[in-house]
Structure formats: C-alpha cells, structure tokens
Amino acid sequence: SQKIEQNSEALNIQEGKTATLTCNYTNYSPAYLQWYRQDPGRGPVFLLLIRENEKEKRKERLKVTFDTTLKQSLFHITASQPADSATYLCALVYGGYNKLIFGAGTRLAVHP
C-alpha cells in the first residue's frame, strides 16, 4: 500500500543548530514534493517545492533534497531559531494535477 512516513517523534534542537527532518515514501512516483509549515491552530503554509529531476532546492535558511532512488526527501533548517518551532509536513504531488498526499508531520522545537 502507499505510505508516507515522517519522524513521529518530536525533534528538539538547540538554537543555532541545523534541524534535519525526513520524509520517506513507498509505492509512489511523485513528480513533485512539497514542504509545509503548520503552527498550532493554523492551516499549513507552503514553504518549498522540489521537482523529481532536482536534487536540491534552497530558500534562505531552508534546504530540501529529493532522492527518487531512495524515495526520500530531507528538509534542513540552518541556524535554527525558536521561531522555527512548528510542525513540518511533507506532501507528494500526485495524480497528474494538484493533488497532495500529506505525511503526518514532524514537530520541531528549537530551544534558546
């Protein structure tokens, strides 16, 4: 069956360190993969999209990698800040149009 897995345990890191979140999937062949941020009581907010033929994408302190052989995406936040604390969701773009299949998300806590 199709499955998207993100670290179910919360990730706790010290301010200034790099946070790395993992998204693994099985039985999909997505053309695109997206990362979203979700704060408590709010809807997800789009951060980055990476195409299957792109190995890496950067935006300010954010970096995403996409390995279609390993069926894995890594999401990095460098020089993390307490304001980066949130749940981060990966989503596969599936079905030939803008259909998103979300993972369960990983909660990140950045401590001062």
Added chain:
Amino acid sequence: EAGVVQSPRYKIIEKKQPVAFWCNPISGHNTLYWYRQNLGQGPELLIRYENEEAVDDSQLPKDRFSAERLKGVDSTLKIQPAELGDSAVYLCASSRDRGELDTQYFGPGTRLTVL
C-alpha cells in the same frame, strides 16, 4: 491580499446533529479544496472543486457529507448527522488553478468536536 477565510473557527455539537462549515477562497482562485485533519495526522483531501464543479470527491463519505460551491466562489461543507469519529479540523484551501505547480493556500480551519 486577504487569505482563505473559514467560519466558524470552533464548533461543538452533540452526535447526530447537523453541522456546516463555510469557506471563502482567495479572490480569483478557481480551485477549492476541503481537507480533514485528524489529531496528529496530515490533512486528507475530501473534495476538490474547479469553479463550481466537484471534480474529485472520491474521499468524501457521501452518506453523511455534502458540499457545494455555488457560483464558483464560496463553499459550504455539511455533515448530517455527525458522528463521534467526525471530530477533526476541517481545512479549506484554494489555488489559482489545478496545475501541479499551483500553490495551495490554506485557511485556519474549523475545529469540530462531536460529543
């Protein structure tokens, strides 16, 4: 630019009661989505509209859920009757079009509690 507006933000009802959620998408966005997000899970698509046409409702439990998007703008999602398992956050999202690169913008959601 105003974001996606949803109301109410919170709703508490007894089981077997009806409930309705309202969504106003971003102006000019043709595609509208309703998602359900259970606690500790990612959003799951219930239905997608392109203008006023429901083009993907395969995940909508049609025995008790219904939705409409009159005039291709605002949308309403209804549950009748509600069950305990319907407790969740109901999210509305919109995108300019249905393309794979069209960003989806989410509203704040309606948190439904069924007692």
